[in-house]
Amino acid sequence: MQAARGVVTWLLFPVELNMLVFSDIEKSFEGKLVLRGVSYALAAGKILVLLGPSGCGKTTLLRIIAGLEAPDAGQLKLDGEDLAKVPVHKRGFGFVFQDYALFPHKNVFDNVAFGLRMHKWSHEQMRSRVTQVLALVDLAGFDERSIHDLSGGEQQRVALARAIAPAPRLLLLDEPLGALDRALRERLMLDLRVILKEAGGVVGRPEGITAVYVTHDQAEAFAIADQVVVMSQGRIEQIGSPTALYRQPATPFVARFLGMENVFAGVVQRDVRPEEARAGRDSLGHSSFVVRTVLGDVEVALPSVSPQRLRGEKVSLLIRPEAGRLTTDGEAANVVQGIVRDVSFRGRYQIVTLQVGDAVLKLEMETAVILPEAGHPITITLDKTAILLLEGA
Structure with a gap:
């Protein structure tokens, strides 16, 4: 699906389970319109990257999906359920942030097990799942490590493991690599797609982990995404796979933002x-x-x-x-x-x-x-x- 500055109506999206659908989302702050009729349908197990410059509306859209902001207009559904009626704590979403948001007084095991403990898993169940997800993020044997003894990249892997462990219905990632240095960011972004694609089998979601990922970095978007939504001034400029966007950017803005100078x-x-x-x-x-x-x-x-x-x-x-x-x-x-x-x-x-x-x-x-x-x-x-x-x- 490809769109440039167009409003996609709800009727264009098939109603099926295991799909995130947002339709004609609008949002204003202090009279300034920051989202202008944004629509998209994300299939289960796919990774969607919201890509654009600062102020384009991508983080606001992520916050609306998370339930941290309410849209002024439009509709948001997951698995056919209207999310406006579901409190944030009951949505079953996982979150990964730029600043990791780890508990510094807890070790790696307790950080990763936090969500499982909130869901009253037994110790044996927690031990098994934590072992699995730490292996998935290449931190096998790190259970007893202090957070203070980890590098920035290792801390971000712990944050990712914690978000994945409870098998979230939807994983939301807001500039998760933004605090890392360039070399570490490039290494982790190559690993991140593999982790997300393999996570479904580890946590019991055979369709895969469905994820929405926000970044301003086109290289990061291309390395991780199944589909990319390029945004500018609250609108969708273009939607497509990384390959499709590279081969045929729709507008001068998209071409320039993707680093194409000529x-x-x-x-x-x-x-x-x-x-x-x-x-x-x-x-x-x-x-x-x-x-x-x-x-x-x-x-x-x-x-x-x-x-x-x-x-x-x-x-x-x-x-x-x-x-x-x-x-x-x-x-x-x-x-x-x-x-x-x-x-x-x-x-x-x-x-x-x-x-x-x-x-x-x-x-x-x-x-x-x-x-x-x-x-x-x-x-x-x-x-x-x-x-x-x-x-x-």
Whole structure:
């Protein structure tokens, strides 16, 4: 499912159990609208990441799901049950926070067993479950450790084990890796998806742990999510899998927020009708049209299903970093001439930064390619199939 700035109505969502559904959620604070008709349906066992910049509404939405805030409008259901009628302490949710929220005076076992003890599990049951979830988060044998003796990453694993142990109906994670240093964060985010996917079998939820995860870090979102909801100014900009978002960001905002820097406004140079997407293609199946940009006239491959484009229509282009190739043929398609500002070695590839008039273009090339030094002219050609048309200028 993909949506851009659209309100998805309740009737579009099938009513089935083991699904979190929020429909047309709105919320204001002091007269400022922070959520604007947000809708989504999350299937059981899936990991949803709410991704966006600070102030986009993602944490407010998480708090509404948790029951810590009430929406001004809209509906929220889990397993077909209206959550507005369910107190927070009876929802059966698990929580993982950025600051861990562990009990410093309790050891690892007692922290992890806290929720189980509240549910009056026997000591034997608690011992078995705590042993299982500590092994799951790679902390086997840490039962008697003091919280003060653990690293930040180990403390976050304890917090995760505590949240998973009671087999929550829904697991909510609010920037759980935000307090960790970069190296530790990158290691843990790779482990976190595996932990969440394997947790269902450990705690008796065969469909898997259903989770909603908030972050502003696109790398974190891509590493962990089954589905990503990209938010901006209280709206959903785009919904999709990490792969789908990378391959086809819907808007310039999504592209830039995902770290794609080569976004350029342009104007269509001739009318383009839908039938042109199905006829007149080259031997590789590509037809094309031309967009005038600050880089010059750029030829863009026409999608197989394309809406009508009118001459003079304002659009945006995303040029993939792998689109560029060195050329000496000034008559080739999509030739761009510029000045090398910088070449950055990245191991298997190098990033070349070009100054093209007032614009900056960043491209990736293999390290075997010999590039001009900074300050020298460079001529490249852009592969039209590595240029995407985005909605909006």
